[in-house]
Amino acid sequence: MAYDKPLPVPTREDRPFWEAAREHRFVLPRCRECGHVWFPPYESCQRCLSFEREWFEASERGVVWGYTLMQQPYVPGYRDELPYNVVLVELEEGPMVYSNLVGVPDDEIRPGLAVEAVFEDVTEEFTLIRFRRAEEPSGRDRT
Amino acid sequence: MSDRSFAGRTAIVGIATSDFRALYGRDPERTREELATHAIRGALEDAGLEKSRIDGLVTGGTSHYEPIAYRAGLTDVRFVADYPSAGRMCAVALMHAAMAVEHSLANYVVLFNSVCFRSQQNRFGYSSGSTGLMYESVYGMASPGAQYSMAFTRYQHLYGGSEAQLGAFALAFRKHARLNPVAIMQDELTLDDYLAARYIARPLRLFDYCLVNDGAVAYIVTSAERARDLRHKPVLIGGTAERANFREWYVDLEFWADACGSMKRDLLDPLGVTTADIDCLQVYDNFSPSVLWGLEGFGFAPRGEGLDWIQDGRIELGGELPVNTSGGLISEAYLQGWNQHAEAVRQLRGEAGARQVPDCKRVLYWCLSALPNASLLYADD
Numbered sequence: 001m002a003y004d005k006p007l008p009v010p011t012r013e014d015r016p017f018w019e020a021a022r023e024h025r026f027v028l029p030r031c032r033e034c035g036h037v038w039f040p041p042y043e044s045c046q047r048c049l050s051f052e053r054e055w056f057e058a059s060e061r062g063v064v065w066g067y068t069l070m071q072q073p074y075v076p077g078y079r080d081e082l083p084y085n086v087v088l089v090e091l092e093e094g095p096m097v098y099s100n101l102v103g104v105p106d107d108e109i110r111p112g113l114a115v116e117a118v119f120e121d122v123t124e125e126f127t128l129i130r131f132r133r134a135e136e137p138s139g140r141d142r143t
Numbered sequence: 144m145s146d147r148s149f150a151g152r153t154a155i156v157g158i159a160t161s162d163f164r165a166l167y168g169r170d171p172e173r174t175r176e177e178l179a180t181h182a183i184r185g186a187l188e189d190a191g192l193e194k195s196r197i198d199g200l201v202t203g204g205t206s207h208y209e210p211i212a213y214r215a216g217l218t219d220v221r222f223v224a225d226y227p228s229a230g231r232m233c234a235v236a237l238m239h240a241a242m243a244v245e246h247s248l249a250n251y252v253v254l255f256n257s258v259c260f261r262s263q264q265n266r267f268g269y270s271s272g273s274t275g276l277m278y279e280s281v282y283g284m285a286s287p288g289a290q291y292s293m294a295f296t297r298y299q300h301l302y303g304g305s306e307a308q309l310g311a312f313a314l315a316f317r318k319h320a321r322l323n324p325v326a327i328m329q330d331e332l333t334l335d336d337y338l339a340a341r342y343i344a345r346p347l348r349l350f351d352y353c354l355v356n357d358g359a360v361a362y363i364v365t366s367a368e369r370a371r372d373l374r375h376k377p378v379l380i381g382g383t384a385e386r387a388n389f390r391e392w393y394v395d396l397e398f399w400a401d402a403c404g405s406m407k408r409d410l411l412d413p414l415g416v417t418t419a420d421i422d423c424l425q426v427y428d429n430f431s432p433s434v435l436w437g438l439e440g441f442g443f444a445p446r447g448e449g450l451d452w453i454q455d456g457r458i459e460l461g462g463e464l465p466v467n468t469s470g471g472l473i474s475e476a477y478l479q480g481w482n483q484h485a486e487a488v489r490q491l492r493g494e495a496g497a498r499q500v501p502d503c504k505r506v507l508y509w510c511l512s513a514l515p516n517a518s519l520l521y522a523d524d
Contacts, residue, residue, distance in 0.1 A: 006280040040276045040391060065396070066297035069345035074269045074285035083345065086284040088293055088392055096392050098279045111300035128281055 003123050005077030014041045016055055021127040024119040027055040028093055039095035060117035061134060062089040065096065067109045085109055089131055100130045148413050153241040154370035154377035155520065157192060158485045159185025161358035162325045163476035169262045173357060179211045179257035182361035190363050191374030192251060195219065197363075199249030203236040204228065204256035204479045206359075211255070222249035230429060233480030234508060234516040238383035240364040250365060256481040257359035267355065276391045287393060287512075288352055289344035291430040294394040296346065298432065302447035306346050310337040311453045312431035312466075313350035313473060318459055320470025322498040327354055328474040351431040353472035360481035362488070367523070378491045381505070381519035384410040388513055395436075395511070402515040403440025410519055411507075418443050422503040423490060424464060425483035427510035428471040437509045460498055468498045480510050484518070491522045 010018045020027040030037045031045035032052035044051045067087045073079040085106060089097050101109055102118060115131035122128050159182045166173070187194055194215070199222035202208045208225045211217075222243045226232035233256070240252040260267075268286030279285065298304070313332060320326035332350065340349040370377035384406040388395050395402065411417065418441060428434050435453070438444040443464060444452035458466040469475040469486035476482055487506035489495045495503075504524070509517040 005283070008278055008281055040278070066293035066295075066300075068289045068292040068296065068347075069342070070283055070285075070289060071342040071345055074289075075280050075283045076269075078283040081283065083342075084283055086279075086282055086289065086293070096277075098277050098282050098284050098392070100282050111297050130282075 003077070005122070006075060007123065007126050013043050017041045018126065020055070021119065021129055022125070024127065026058045026060045026117050026129055028058045028091075028095065029053045030056050037093045037095060039091070039097060059092045062091040062097075062115055062131070064088070064101070064109065064111050064113040064115060065090045066111050067101070069106055087115075087131065089115060097129075101132065102130050103132050148382055149241070149245045150381045150414055151379045151521075152367050153244045153364055153380045154367045154523070155362050155380065155484070155488050156365055156370045156373045156375065156377055157186040157188075157190025157363040158361070158488045159183075159189055160325065160360045160478070160482055160485045161476075163356055163358045163478075163482075164325050164327050164329070166357045167261065167327050169264075171262055173259055173262045175206055175257040175259050175359070176210050176214050178259070178357065178359035179206055179255050179361065180214045182255055182257065182359035183211070183215050183253055186253065186255075186361040186363050189375070192363060196251045197253050198222065199240065199243055199252030201236050201240045201252055201254040202226065202256065203232040203254065203481065204230060204258060206255060206257040211257075217253075222252065229512075230427070230477075230479035231510050231512040231514045231516065233484060234383045234510065234518040235385060235514070237364070237380065237484065237518055238385070238516075241380045241383070244364055244366055250369065252364045253361060254364065255359060255361035256479055258478065259357045260355045260477070261357050265355065286344065288347060288430050290393045291432050292344040292347040294398065295432045298398060298435075299346075302450075304450035306348075307334060307338060308450040308454065309351065309431055309435070310334055311458065312428065312434055313337050315453075315459045316428065316467050316471045316474040317350075319465075319468050319498055320474035322460070322496070323469045323475060326470040326475040327356055328470065347430060347432070350473065353429045353477040354474075356476050358476050358478055360478050360485050362484065371523075376492055377523045378488045379521050379523050381414055381416070381521050382410050383516065383518040385514065385516045388515055390513070393513060398436040399440050399511045399515060400446070402511065403437060403509070406509065406515065406517040407441050410517055414519070416505060416519065421464070421505050421507045423468055423500045423506055424466045425468070425487045425490075425506055425508050426466065426471075427480050427483065427508070427512075428467055428473050429512075431473065433511045434466065437511055440511075441507070441509070460500065465500050468495060468500060480508065483508055484520070487520045491520055
């Protein structure tokens with residue numbers, strides 16, 4: 001069956017992000033002038049407003065900040081998934097991203113859970129970055 | 144007192160609200176304009192003011208000034224402000240109306256909000272074609288309620304607290320609504336009912352969510368001096384405050400502690416008003432955890448202890464700090480904070496009938512959103 005969930009609509013702001021995801025790479029924008037890392041991938045730095053943006057390979061690691069279990073069919077295509085989880089993940093690099101956890105039973109999802117990215121090719125064109133339980137502890141405390 | 148304050152120099156002099164309950168049946172031909180016109184007429188009558196005196200027009204929420212101005216025949220207006228379509232603009236609109244009066248840009252400002260969400264079958268939480276700044280919809284994320292739900296799981300992780308404890312808000316607001324004939328929700332709500340209701344975005348349930356309804360609210364703001372010549376005892380505007388929280392994920396990661404602290408410093412401290420001086424709260428209960436975090440942020444409840452603090456009737460009429468005595472957005476009507484201000488005026492006039500807070504002198508409002516704002520109203524003694 002054709003994929004019927006919402007898909008990204010890339011623009012020049014975020015096209016590099018989705019192109020990298022298609023190649024199973026998780027990239028984030030960083031400011032060449034001040035070093036700030038941000039998300040969502042605006043063209044300019046949120047700290048110094050520079051447009052000198054570079055992309056770097058992210059750690060693909062983070063921690064669940066909070067989660068919810070969606071119980072109502074708000075979003076087209078997700079009706080058959082109900083109930084499903086949505087998480088807000090704090091990436092090791094600092095930014096927050098929405099995503100879903102895969103392979104974690106609902107009653108084991110909790111804030112503080114260390115997670116790592118997985119790449120799901122949902123269509124020919126698009127890959128979504130989801131997260132699973134991290135296989136080893138977060139690298140945050142390591143040098 | 145700080146120079147920014149014009150506390151007590153402006154007043155709300157007329158209010159009107161729809162019969163929200165009577166309007167709960169859908170009517171596809173009902174319009175925001177007709178509801179607003181009813182409310183404006185009601186506010187003028189309540190104030191005892193001739194329409195010709197209105198020279199300022201402020202709209203908030205989903206209403207717009209022009210179609211209403213035609214219908215209400217407002218022809219001598221010299222101050223207009225029209226706020227974006229979002230629930231969070233009520234105290235902002237009040238602030239600008241009061242500022243206009245303080246600076247003689249207008250003498251009598253009529254403010255209103257009017258919604259037809261139910262009759263027009265508005266769908267909240269997802270708009271097609273939008274993937275959002277953080278691509279939330281590609282992951283099935285939608286609705287502010289789900290964002291508050293997510294923040295509530297974080298809160299529980301840090302501080303504990305049960306879903307049943309959160310139910311104290313829904314139970315209190317329903318109890319109050321049952322004393323308000325125009326409130327939409329009139330059936331008794333027990334804790335068992337609350338817990339048996341369906342989850343919307345777990346852990347939040349149906350009765351943690353505000354209503355979706357039709358209705359309008361209007362009020363009139365003028366100077367305190369002019370107010371004293373009108374029909375009712377003026378309700379003075381102590382002030383308003385804003386503290387933006389512009390983050391793409393909508394909720395505040397510290398449960399709005401900074402925003403509430405900032406608004407408290409701007410709004411209450413210059414007047415020497417403390418939490419102990421507030422007689423009741425009429426606050427934005429779009430989703431019940433929002434009230435919890437305001438109680439903690441403004442210092443009514445200790446940080447992390449709010450769920451314990453609200454138990455045993457403390458926030459109910461007759462308790463230490465009645466909250467949302469008309470039923471709030473959850474049980475009276477979703478008029479986006481405008482009904483809360485109308486209830487504050489009734490309480491400060493002593494006109495709240497069966498739900499009157501004894502000797503009510505000061506009422507605090509807040510709305511915790513991407514643009515947190517707050518107001519303090521007090522009685523003219």
